[in-house]
Amino acid sequence: MELLDIISPLFLALIVGGTFVGIVFGAIPGMTATMAVAVCLPITYSLGLENGLALLLGLYVGGISGGMVPAILLGIPGTPSSITTTFDGLPMTKKGEGEKALRIGICSSLVGGLVSLLILWLCAPLLADFAIQFSYVEKFLIILFALTVMAALSNDMLIGIFSGFLGIFIALIGTYDISDGGNGEIRLIPPGLDYWLESGFALLPVLIGLFGLAAILEEAERGVPQSQSAADVKIGSQSTFSFSVFRGQTVNLLRSGGIGTFAGILPGVGGSAASILSYSNAKTFSKHPERYGTGEPEGIIASEAGNNGLTGGALVPLLSLGIPGDSTTALLIGAFTLQGIQVGPLFIGNNPVTWDAMIVAMLIANLAMFTMMYFAIRHIARIVTVPKHILFPIILMMCVIGAYTINYGIMFDVWTLLIFGVFGWLAVKLRLEIAPFIIGFILGPSAEVYFVKSLESFNDLTIFFTKSWIAIVLWVLIIGSVAGSVALSRSRQSTTADA
Numbered sequence: 242m243e244l245l246d247i248i249s250p251l252f253l254a255l256i257v258g259g260t261f262v263g264i265v266f267g268a269i270p271g272m273t274a275t276m277a278v279a280v281c282l283p284i285t286y287s288l289g290l291e292n293g294l295a296l297l298l299g300l301y302v303g304g305i306s307g308g309m310v311p312a313i314l315l316g317i318p319g320t321p322s323s324i325t326t327t328f329d330g331l332p333m334t335k336k337g338e339g340e341k342a343l344r345i346g347i348c349s350s351l352v353g354g355l356v357s358l359l360i361l362w363l364c365a366p367l368l369a370d371f372a373i374q375f376s377y378v379e380k381f382l383i384i385l386f387a388l389t390v391m392a393a394l395s396n397d398m399l400i401g402i403f404s405g406f407l408g409i410f411i412a413l414i415g416t417y418d419i420s421d422g423g424n425g426e427i428r429l430i431p432p433g434l435d436y437w438l439e440s441g442f443a444l445l446p447v448l449i450g451l452f453g454l455a456a457i458l459e460e461a462e463r464g465v466p467q468s469q470s471a472a473d474v475k476i477g478s479q480s481t482f483s484f485s486v487f488r489g490q491t492v493n494l495l496r497s498g499g500i501g502t503f504a505g506i507l508p509g510v511g512g513s514a515a516s517i518l519s520y521s522n523a524k525t526f527s528k529h530p531e532r533y534g535t536g537e538p539e540g541i542i543a544s545e546a547g548n549n550g551l552t553g554g555a556l557v558p559l560l561s562l563g564i565p566g567d568s569t570t571a572l573l574i575g576a577f578t579l580q581g582i583q584v585g586p587l588f589i590g591n592n593p594v595t596w597d598a599m600i601v602a603m604l605i606a607n608l609a610m611f612t613m614m615y616f617a618i619r620h621i622a623r624i625v626t627v628p629k630h631i632l633f634p635i636i637l638m639m640c641v642i643g644a645y646t647i648n649y650g651i652m653f654d655v656w657t658l659l660i661f662g663v664f665g666w667l668a669v670k671l672r673l674e675i676a677p678f679i680i681g682f683i684l685g686p687s688a689e690v691y692f693v694k695s696l697e698s699f700n701d702l703t704i705f706f707t708k709s710w711i712a713i714v715l716w717v718l719i720i721g722s723v724a725g726s727v728a729l730s731r732s733r734q735s736t737t738a739d740a
Contacts, residue, residue: 247291247598255288256602259296260609263303267310268624269632270317272456274304275569279452280636282445282575283643290580291598297576298599301569302354302552302606306614309346309545311625314339322548325520325540332536340618341481345538346545347614348487349494353546354607356498357505357553361560362600365589368561372586377698378708381691382715384684387508387564389722391677398726404674408681413689415441437653445575446644446657447682451675452568453640454658455665457633462666486538493523493539494546501547505554505566508680515554519547553603560588560596564684568676571683579647 259281266277277300285293308320313330326346333342375383388405414429416439430438487494497519504515523543524533533540555566556573563585565571577584582592589596614621644658645651668675695704706716 247594248601252292252295252598252602253605255292255296256299256605257609257613259299260303260606261299261613263300263305264307264310264610264614264621265303265624265627266300267304267307267319267323268621269627269629270311270315270319270625272632272636273308273320273452274301275452275572276456276636277304278569278572279449280639280643282449282572282579283647285576286579286647290577290582291595293576293580294573294595294599295602297573298602299606299609302549302603302610304569305549305552306347306350306354306545306610307621307624308548309343309350309541310622313342313346313541314622315625320548322516322551323544325516325544326548328520328534328544329537329540332534333538333541336536338481338536339622341486342536342538342541343618343622344482344615345486345541347611347618348484349497349542349545350549350614351607351611352494353498353501353549354552354603354610356495356546357502357550358600358603358607359553360499360502361553361556361603365557365561366596368557369586369589372562373590375586375711376708377691377694378705379711379715381688381695382705382712382719383562384564384688384691386715386719386722387558387684388677388681388688389719389726391508391674391680397672397674400672401674401677404668405677405681407673408678408683409685409688411442412682412685413441414438442657442661443648443651443654444578444683445647446654447661448572448575448679449640449644450658450661451665451679452572453636454662455668457637457640458662458666459669460629460633487542490539490542493526493542496526497523497543497546498550501550502554502557504547505551506557508558508564508566515551516544516548519543519550549607556599556603559584560599561586563588563687565680568679571679574683 262281263274263277266272267274278297281296281300285296288296305320305322308318308323309326309330311317311319312323312326314334316327316331318324318327330342330346333339372383391401391405410429416425416427419425427435427439500519500522501515504518520533520540520543523539524530527533527539529537551567555570558564558566559570559573563583565574574584582588582595640658640662641655644654648654665675668678696702699708705712
């Protein structure tokens with residue numbers, strides 16, 4: 242099937258509709274782009290791969306961008322990636338420049354998204370071609386490097402490492418398949434649960450529970466707050482915005498988009514790190530750093546260009562190495578799983594039409610996001626007034642139905658949804674890191690297979706250190722990542738002690 246055959250009215254409608262729904266999710270505090278993708282993931286089974294990805298990518302782009310609305314108008318980040326947008330967005334709203342701040346953020350989001358898309362289009366095929374040369378040894382080491390990176394960038398290094406290995410441990414529950422180098426026996430299963438867990442926990446109900454149900458439980462614990470009234474949403478004058486605000490900001494836009502893309506390429510970093518890095522970098526190089534935090538447009542430009550740069554960057558390791566860049570792209574693995582396709586070094590070469598469709602979908606999603614938000618921002622701003630006591634039961638129902646139907650009506654998948662929903666809710670209280678956990682859960686089985694296959698092929702542990710120059714480089718990166726994480730952890734501890 243040619244690309245022009247895929248770009249049908251349905252394909253376009255799914256992108257635009259997904260982008261709109263993503264904006265809605267992002268604009269409501271407590272609901273994120275990840276949650277939007279998790280809730281809508283089961284729908285993609287009946288849509289086919291390209292149409293399903295069109296919907297999910299639209300949700301991803303719209304969700305990240307929509308988070309700026311409550312961040313600017315209410316000082317409440319709609320998504321974690323919008324944290325730094327509140328620093329200058331809310332002060333501008335208090336000055337009566339809410340609409341100006343929103344339009345600045347919308348334009349910056351478009352630039353950041355397009356920068357990341359360009360880097361994705363250029364880099365992912367090159368990285369995939371290079372990764373085809375990897376043997377089982379290099380594949381194991383690249384996963385090990387990904388796990389060390391996400392631990393290094395966790396709030397607490399030891400907790401990040403523990404969370405990642407906990408995810409790996411839970412992923413290994415079930416039958417140790419002979420094709421994976423095992424003996425066909427069931428492992429890590431308590432007595433009496435063999436029937437339910439012989440195949441382990443299904444990925445998709447786990448993802449929906451962690452990112453859908455857990456968010457609802459957390460909001461319910463706080464007590465569903467009184468919705469904002471229309472009078473509370475003060476968007477300001479319609480005549481304050483001008484594109485002249487971007488004069489002299491080209492470097493800031495491109496640099497922030499590039500930083501966000503790089504943060505997305507690193508597994509487990511997330512949008513909050515992308516926006517913080519972009520914001521702090523812009524402040525460092527600004528001629529007027531003292532203005533940041535008082536309603537400075539440069540701060541909004543850096544934050545929104547950075548967090549939207551994440552969207553394309555996080556897809557680079559996913560499509561070239563099979564390693565998700567963040568929690569939302571981890572959910573995209575579920576869409577590929579539903580269609581029986583494995584992402585990795587061979588994906589782009591074996592599925593050129595799907596690859597082209599994803600690039601087109603990302604481009605259209607960014608343009609649709611800009612068009613809808615720029616020309617209808619005064620109406621979109623009212624989304625923050627949607628009552629949560631109506632919204633959450635609908636989302637909960639969609640989570641349960643999706644978990645039940647995703648594997649043709651297995652009731653244990655609903656129990657899996659509940660188990661991991663409660664686990665995700667408790668994890669926040671226990672200070673566990675969800676991103677390392679879910680990436681460990683996804684990559685753990687592959688790491689085991691590559692490790693066992695390496696030993697089967699060479700029967701020598703030293704092969705992990707001497708196989709090739711690529712292995713040596715990866716060990717250097719792994720050691721550097723661990724050393725950097727230790728230094729960063731000590732720096733945080735000393736900062737906390739000083740405070």
